[in-house]
Every structure is written in C-alpha cells, then in structure tokens.
Amino acid sequence: MNVKTVDACMQKITKKIPAQLLIITGILVLLLIIFSFFSSRFISSRNLLNILRQSSFIIMTGCAVTILMISGNIDLSVGSVAALSGVTMALLAQSGVPLPIAVMGAVGIGLLAGGLNALVVSIFEIPPFIGTLGTMFICRGIALILTDGFTVRDNLPSNYKLLGHGELFGIPFPIWIMLSIIIISVVLQKKSVIGKYSIAIGGNKLAAELSGINVKKMVSIFYLIIGGVVGLTGAVQSSILGVGEPNIGNGFEFDVIIAIILGGTTLDGGEGSVIGMVIGALIVMVIGNGLNLLGVLTFYQSILKGAILVAAVLLDQRMRKQ
C-alpha cells in the first residue's frame, strides 16, 4: 500500500468517527494515564474489572435511555425503578421462588414501570420531565412500602449472589450482560428501524408523523425497552450487593444522563450514540475510582463531576457552531 491509499484510508476512518467521540475517547485515555501515574493499584486488572463492573449499571440502563433521548424525550425514573426491581427480586427469592423466576419478576416490574411512563408521556401527553418524575416518586414509594423501609437481607437463598459475582472465562456475569446489551443496542441504533425512527422523531417530529411514523407507539416502545433493561439492572445490582435495598439508586438517573450527554447526545434529540455513552460512563466511573484510590473525598468528586458535565456540553456547543 502506498502512502496515498493509507492517507485515504485514514481519512475515511476519521470521517466515520465523529469529532465528539474522538475527543471523549482522548479524555478517557488521558485520565487512565494520569491515574496510573499517580497510583500503581489503579492499573491492576482487578481494579479495572472493578471499574467495569461498577460502570455496568450505568451502561446497561444508558444503552436503552440513549435511544429514548435521541428521540427527544427523557426518563428520570430509572434510579427508583432499579431499586424497586431489586427489592422485588429479593422479596420473591426470600419467599422461596426459584431465582430465575425472581429475576424475571424484577424485569416484569421494570416493564410495568416502563408501561406507566409510556402511558403518562405518550397517551396522556404529559411532558416527559414531569411524567417520569412522577413515576420516579411512585416507584420509590412502592419500594419503601414493600420493605417497610428496611433492607431485605434475611433468608435469601445461597445462590442469590450468583448473578452479580459469578464468572465465565474469568469475567464476571454483569460484564457479560453489559456487553451483550451494548451489542444489541448498537445494532438497534445503527441497523434497525427503531434506531432510525428515534432519530427521525427527535430531529423533526412533525415530518416523522407526516411520514407515517406512529410517534406515540414508538416512544412507548422506547420506554418499555428501558423498563425491561432497568429491571435487569436492578436485579444485577441487588445480586452484587446480596440484599434488596429500597434506598439505592438515588441520583442514578443523573449519572445515566451525564454519561449520555458526555457521549454526544443532545437534550433536543436527533443525535447521539450508544458507544459515546459507554465512553461517557467510563469517564465518570474512572474519575470516581481514581480519586478514591488517591484518597480524595467524594464531596470534591461531586464538584468535579458537575464541572466536567458543563465543560463537555460547552465544548460540544462551540464545536457545533463552527
């Protein structure tokens, strides 16, 4: 291959990868280098696997929410729906239901919550910010009522932690689940009618409607997909902790939204990428993990997270203007 064709090849590759994705990937690599420089424990394979496992909740849920946000909608209920699903699984397992069925129960509860969001946002036409905020409070309330506000930890079966701690080829189950959800979502986003319709709805809802797309039905489907995925996320989370915790996941919805926005999805819709969200989630988790190893208090981490979010969006806006 001569220089010219190599050049053309490179051009083709860089053209296909959006600038936003290149930049955040650069930031992620930079962070990895900086933290491994400061802390020798950071770069160990155990710690990296740990980061991946911690990111898996955000990434799993984020995959589904990205497609929704591309369509110009938002979901604030994912944190409390995950908690409700986890609690449901723990309670079912406690009462002697076989574990696979308990997991299915968690997913079922997630689907119900997704159905509620779909009903409120698509059918009753309540703005998604308000509608899903309502679902968020309702689900948190139900989780607390079901458990009387206490953590479910007694009489859980011995295999309860299997889903969260089991391994295949030395890699924990949650990471396998996360990888499969990422692959399915990328295919959905890039290759399927669902992915295309979400761009069309987010980019120009009126044109989408006049082109015969049933916008209400599509948005309902997006919420249902989120519901199912969040239900599974809650189950995995509960299994990793080994308990059913009704108070878990406060602020989880914002971690998901931060990862998605870092990944180049706009709040207005029409644009976005699942892969970008994955990188965004990793950035958030790497910062948290690295600063923990360095002994920085979580209070400061919160400030940093906020600053990074605003800086990323600012950068994106500036680039768009040019």
Add this chain to the structure above:
Amino acid sequence: MEENIITINNIGKEYPGVQALKDVSFDIKRNTVHCIVGENGAGKSTLIKILAGAQQRSRGEIELNGIPYNPKNTRHAMNSGMSVLFQELNVIDQLTVEENLTLGMEKLRFGFIRKTEHQDRLQEILFSMDKTIKLNHKVSDLSVAQKQVIEITKAIATDSKVIIMDEPTAAITEGEIAKLFAVIKDLRKQDVTVIYISHRLNEIFEIGDYVTVMRDGCMIETRAITEFDGCTEKIDTGTGVVERTVNEETACKALIRMMLGEVVVTRYTPKEIDKTKVALSLKNISNHKLKNISFDLYKGETLGFYGLVGSGKSEIARAIYGVDDISNGEIMLNGKPINLKSPDKAISESISMVPEERRTEGLCTMLNIRENITLMNMSSVSSRGVINKSKERELSTDYISKLQIACRDGNQKTALLSGGNQQKVVLAKCLNSNPSIFLLDEPSRGVDVGAKEEIHNIIRELAKKGVSSIVFSSELPEVMNLCDRIILLYEGEIREVLVNGQNHDFENILHIVTGGSV
C-alpha cells in the same frame, strides 16, 4: 424634508439556487399608505424582511429619510424608525397592556420598574385609536384587532416613522377591519408612513395612496391609486375632506392584470378521464376551516386546487391525510367510506402527501438523503425491523437518478441541498410509499424554474400510470399547466370548478379567489 421617506434603489436578494429579488427600485412618499401586492412568491415577503432588518440584501441601496439605511437586525431597524406589524403578533398575553407597551424600555429605579409621565403619553396615543382599551387590561382578554392597536401604539410611542403591516386583516372580523382602517387613515396625521401588504385587493383601493405591483421578484409598476380606471377622488372645497369613489370590478381587474402578467399555458395536454372510476370522493367535509367541501377525484386524474394562502388548500390535504379532524361529512375511497385518524393509516390505504413546508414537515435533516427517501416505507428495505443497508442504498440511488437529484451521493445530508433538490427528496420519499392517491401541497414553491418543470413532469408521468393526484397550489400557471380540472377556493369554500383545456379568463379566476363574486 424630503418628499420620499424611503428610496429603494436596485436591490437584489439571492437564496441558494433562487433569485428572490431582481433589481427592485421604487420610492415611498412621506405620510402615505403604500401598498405592495403580488402573487405568492413574487418577492413581497423578502422585500419586507429586508426592510425590517430580518434579512440582508445581496446588493442595492436603500435610503430612509435621505440617509443610507442598512439595518443589521430588527432591533436596529426599529431604532432607525421602521416598525413591523407581523402576522404573528409580538405581544405577550400574560402581561397587561402597559407592561407590553413598555417592554424592553422600562425605566428602573433601584431595580424596580418606575412609573413615569411616559404613561400619560401612551394612554393618549392608545386613546386616540381605541377608547375601550385601558392600560391595566390583560392582553389575553383583547381581540386580535385590539392587539394590533397595541403594537401600533408601541410603534408610535417609539417614534417610528414607518410601520409595515403584513396582512393585518387576515385574522380579524369585518367590523374590526373598519376600525383598523380608521386607525390607519389617522396615522397620516401622526406623521407616520404605512407600508401595507394584503391579498384582498378591494382593501388596496379603500385605504391605499400608492400601489407597487411585484411579480417573479421584479417590481412591475408603482402607481397612484387615483390613476386606476374607475377611481376618482373629489375634494370638498369647503371641508377639505377627500371623497373617493371606486368601481371595484374595473379597478381590481386592472390591478390583477398587472399582477398576473402574461400567463403562459403551453404544457397542458387534455386527456381522457374515465368518469365511472371514482378513486376518492369527499362529501360535505367541514371542520375549523373548511365549509362543505364536496368533490370527486377520478382514477388517473390530476385535480387542482387554486386559492390564496389561507383559503383552506392545506386543510383539505390534511383532512384527507388524517392529520386534521373532520367535524362533518364523509370521505369515500374507491366507493367505501374511510375514517383515517393518522397519516400512517392513510399511507396504508395508499394515500400519500407531499406537505407544504418541506423543511419543517417534509424532511428530517438529521438523516441523510438515503435515509429520508426510505423513511415513509421502511418495510421496502427491512425485514423483521433490521434495515438492509445495501437494499436501501440501491433503492435510493435509483430514485436519485430517476428524479435527477443533484447531490454527491445518498449519504449527503439534506440540509444543504437546494430547495428544488430537497423537494425532490420529499417526492422520492412519498413515491416510495407507492401511492395510488397523491396529495401535493405547493409542490414547487420556492424552487427554480428547471426543477419546477421536472417536478411537474414527475406528476404527469404518475397520471399515465393511473395514479390520481391532487395539486394544491397558489400559483395559477402551475395548476393550469398540470391539472385536468381546477377547483377555485376562497375562505374554505369551493367557489367554482373549471375544466382545463378551454379558454379561461385568468383575470376572472383571480377575481374569484380574491373574494370577488362568481
């Protein structure tokens, strides 16, 4: 003081692919009501936008009060003494009349709004026009005409010398029109010049002093109203009051002749229509805009709806396509009554619509040409929800060459295409849904002559294949060149049905769609 308040000298304006204004020159005399008329697309709104500072001209000079006038934005134009009364009124319903009038010019003391003697002046101006409006009224309680008065008051209070009124009578009642005209006649005494745009020609003769006729981006003629046949003015020497008598029919027809120019109809060839095969039939359709619309569309026929903006053309298309609700009446498809609630139901009945606004209703600019073309019929390129990209590429390449869409390839974004090519993408999208009934709302608005002819040829080809089309247009040559029958529409009502191919009096047609008697 100069006699002319505005001098327009050889101004031109180009949009990508379209020349909207060509060497327009005319003068506007101080303290007159100067009307601008022309068909849709004649260049009126472009001219207004340039005067209002909303858009920049490509070349030419404008002088305001003898000083070169180059507004950078609407704010700048307003400060120079040029105010615009847009159709979409610029008032905030939730505030009071006074809060609206002082909006953006509040006098502050310690950060609080200070009441000033300014209030008295506002009250005085307001009172001179409409005695029923009080400063503390909520604007949401006022009628459209009263809101216009608020805007006019604001313009006078900020010392505007020129007020541009863009179809101010489009949304108000007969009684309110009379009041508005009284206000306009009074503005002359306040040293204000009015530029008046309207489709209703009789209004021009009622309040205008001068009229400028525009056609295809050119200034055709500027003439004093009194120079029209049928217009005479008498000055009562005792009181000094000017009395104007107008023979509306004669005067309007003269004006219409100037607006239309030579209508060239050479491209229509009459064809046999089988009147036993009714494809679509509307019976007494009424809704918020339409009044008892009934017609039959035959198989393979191209039917035209001609009327001005706001005559209800789009509403008919939207009612058939399931976008707008119908309060009364029945739609029959191939002899069977149908009740379509949404576009996806219409598409499944092989009805397809090219919407009026391609940018906001037709295209999804986040998607590229290829993805737009297949958007309406995904099942043609996908199975079980997974898109077959190579099939999609093949299909879109096919349409790109068939409709001669000028682009690099199907991966190009649609946002930067010229108007004509964007419209062809929308056409391809609709054609890909395989319609047997094709609704086209302003199919060639804002596209250049070449693309217009190509779009018309596509519609003619479809008719040969037995597709029934309805063309909704506010351009008379378009319907005359394309359609077998033409229905004239005015204010949501069918006024007349014409069979094409006979010699029609175009002036009479325009007379009917501007509200004249049949």
